[in-house]
Amino acid sequence: MPPARPRCLARLAPLAMVGLLAVTSSGSVLAHGDVVPQPVDTSGLEKLGDKWRDSNPYRGNPRAIEIGASAFNxxxxxxxxxxxxxxxxxxxxxxxxxGDAGDEWFKERVTN
Structure with missing residues (x-):
């Protein structure tokens, strides 16, 4: 009869592989970070309503740029x-x- 030790190791090998896989793959799962968006105060900007617009109505608006920079950060x-x-x-x-090409690309990605 073979010693008990190799049989015990044979049973632990799959568990060790699962543990190793969990440890090595957890970095890519955690890399996305906290995905809960923080609220953004948009007071002072024109209300957009429910319909998507073909172009960015805030383009060149200094207040919108300030709010957008803060929201991005x-x-x-x-x-x-x-x-x-x-x-x-x-x-x-x-x-x-x-410009309009970037707005179209963004709209397509967000609405589909």
Missing amino acids: QNCARCHGLGAVSGGIAPDLRYLEK
């Missing part, structure tokens, strides 16, 4: 980086198209 910068310079977790947003 509170909700998005953790992954997309300060100033939208990504640290690798999420896309670098500086390369998105500006």
